[in-house]
Amino acid sequence: MANTRNRISLKDIANRAGVSTSLVSFVLNGKQKQHRIKDEVAQRIKEIAKELNYKPNAAAKSLRNGRSRTIGVVVSDISNPFFAHLARHIEASAERHGYSVHFASSDESAQRTAVLVDNMLNKGVDCIVLVPCEGSDATVKELMDKNIPLVLLDRYIPGINTNYVCLNNRQAAYDATCHLIDEGFRRIGMIAYGVQLKHMTDRIEGYRTAMTDRGLEAEISIEYADHASMQKSCETAIRKVLERNTEALVLATNTIAVECLYIIRKRGIIVPDQLGIVGFDGGNAFEFFYSPLSYIQQPLEMMAQKAVEILVEQLDSSDSFMQHVETEGILVKRSSSIRNSRK
Amino acid sequence: MANTRNRISLKDIANRAGVSTSLVSFVLNGKQKQHRIKDEVAQRIKEIAKELNYKPNAAAKSLRNGRSRTIGVVVSDISNPFFAHLARHIEASAERHGYSVHFASSDESAQRTAVLVDNMLNKGVDCIVLVPCEGSDATVKELMDKNIPLVLLDRYIPGINTNYVCLNNRQAAYDATCHLIDEGFRRIGMIAYGVQLKHMTDRIEGYRTAMTDRGLEAEISIEYADHASMQKSCETAIRKVLERNTEALVLATNTIAVECLYIIRKRGIIVPDQLGIVGFDGGNAFEFFYSPLSYIQQPLEMMAQKAVEILVEQLDSSDSFMQHVETEGILVKRSSSIRNSRK
DNA sequence: CTGTTAGCGCTTTCAC
DNA sequence: GTGAAAGCGCTAACAG
Secondary structure, three states: OOOOOOOOOHHHHHHHHOOOHHHHHHHHOOOOOOOOOOHHHHHHHHHHHHHOOOOOOHHHHHHHHOOOOEEEEEEOOOOOHHHHHHHHHHHHHHHHOOOEEEEEEOOOOHHHHHHHHHHHHHHOOOEEEEOOOOOOHHHHHHHHHOOOOEEEEOOOOOOOOOEEEEEOHHHHHHHHHHHHHHOOOOOEEEEEEOOOOHHHHHHHHHHHHHHHHOOOHHHOEEEEEOHHHHHHHHHHHHHHHHHOOOOEEEEOOHHHHHHHHHHHHHOOOOOOOOOEEEEEOOOHHHHHOOOOOEEEEOOHHHHHHHHHHHHHHHHHOOOOOOOEEEEOOEEEOOOOOOOHHHO | OOOOOOOOOHHHHHHHHOOOHHHHHHHHOOOOOOOOOOHHHHHHHHHHHHHOOOOOOHHHHHHHHOOOOEEEEEEOOOOOHHHHHHHHHHHHHHHHOOOEEEEEEOOOOHHHHHHHHHHHHHOOOOEEEEOOOOOOHHHHHHHHHOOOOEEEEOOOOOOOOOEEEEEOHHHHHHHHHHHHHHOOOOOEEEEEEOOOOHHHHHHHHHHHHHHHHOOOHHHOEEEEEOHHHHHHHHHHHHHHHHHOOOOEEEEOOHHHHHHHHHHHHHOOOOOOOOOEEEEEOOOHHHHHOOOOOEEEEOOHHHHHHHHHHHHHHHHHOOOOOOOEEEEOOEEEOOOOOOOHHHO
16 A cells, blocks of 8 residues: 655744744754854754654655665675674664665675665665675676775675775684694694685685694695585585595584584584584584584674774765775684593 | 766656657656557667666655655564574565565664664655564554554564464464473473563463363473573573473573573483473574474565565555464474484 | 755656 | 656755
């Protein structure tokens, strides 16, 4: 049914107050000082506005101002706990700045990303938080060409100079790997996504560097999971890992970890004695796995805050320089990486 | 920095085509037939629009039409997997209908709910999907008074005749309880939220009815968790449960279940031999608990679809009658409810 | 100090 | 078949 809203408009207030709409607009936008409007009049306008429960029409404001105070957020999958939590923090942070948020999930598809971003722009978002996927370089460039404030989250694109907020993934993976080495593991492998996304290549590099630094270069071995066929690719990866007598694994994302945990449990592999593990991001699944997982924890709240702040700053001031934020992960030690014999 | 968009407008197309904006508007909205516009002209307009990559300005449309093709969704907490998954399905379903979605999290606060709904209306959403919390009756009524299409999700409010989509919670809890009884448990308790929300009271009632039907009325015992202090309230609940020598538990939500699983594990309680369990909603935590949890699975995708469909229908046709959808849960049997001795 | 007015981009009535 | 024009609610330049 049609939306018959009898909303109060500026005009209604102006009529009631016996002034023009401009005065009302000025007062309600806090510009009474710079327009030297009589306190008495301003007061009356405010009272009437409150009394009538005036709520500005966002569409009209948006049309007129070319700004909607809305942030578009495109993540891989809002139902993935990692992104769900990020989303929650983005929502909170945006709210604090007077912005509201549009979410959408790209499913790691560049084409979908392009469509979603386009939709959001047409809906009039002022800026975009984007978790870029493989192949979405063009979309990012387009956004930059159009001068839409943008911050990449979780990953960035090396060749393109945008704002971004992400984990210091090299360090995180380095720490995770060193931790395993410190715990006495030697044949340490990694299961990662076979994609050219920066967060992934950095995690791989961090792992490699750690192994090399510790003289375990010969033991480096990386298997790749495939987003489109998680179960199959992880099963293959784990099989190879076992054939190689790998002693421990760095699992490069929470999705990979969860998938692998199922397989590890099914196969009756004993963690950590037979296979040490460090994962990323945490979550209930990690906690309840029979040998609770050690993992790299990302400061999600801070990352969300930073992303929103960058955008808001950029929207408010015109002298926008690119900001690159790298947050540090925290290694949370549970039992999956600590051999019982060493306890 | 200011958003310098050089977007193509109807006028640009009209100029290029040498026609008026009205014709362009008609053609681009598929009304060329009813306005008997020359095919040739229509064709040219369409081509130019495509060539110029015309994208209508949503704010202008919204202002003019009073409709934004946007759905507002207020859930308890988008970072809760249950709502995150619902959100994902709502997003997908809305997209299929040409709508986009605004999410927000109420934290089960009636006041926040009121504010969020208000914000959304001011942002111009056409309709609302609401997971109502305790005390948000007034907000719901207001929405109805304003004639905003509304569907309550997950829970409904008994005294108020709105659209709603939720699980047949009585049946679900009934099934869960009967399953435990069938497995030989007798002293079966429940841990629920101490709130007057329909999904909760129904689950409690389903449990009660099952116990009564099976002649176990004397064994009925319900403990209450408190949303604001989950750990403490669940610890108290579990303590009481143990004191009472309860043999099995129906845990009324996934949040309650996760919290209780931590406590159960910490206390070294043996599931299912010492304590049988059935939960709600599933999730990775349930799967990885040392004795994987049996649970009632909700058809989230269908629920999301239904909610969106109801709204879209209601938005399109003016003859709107209330729709009440109750979906059936599925009892997924794992090991937490099946005594080893009976295996 | 305050009011008038134009116009953001779009739809739609009415006139030709 | 097509175009002119009003107006959705708001802002801001300009005039007084």
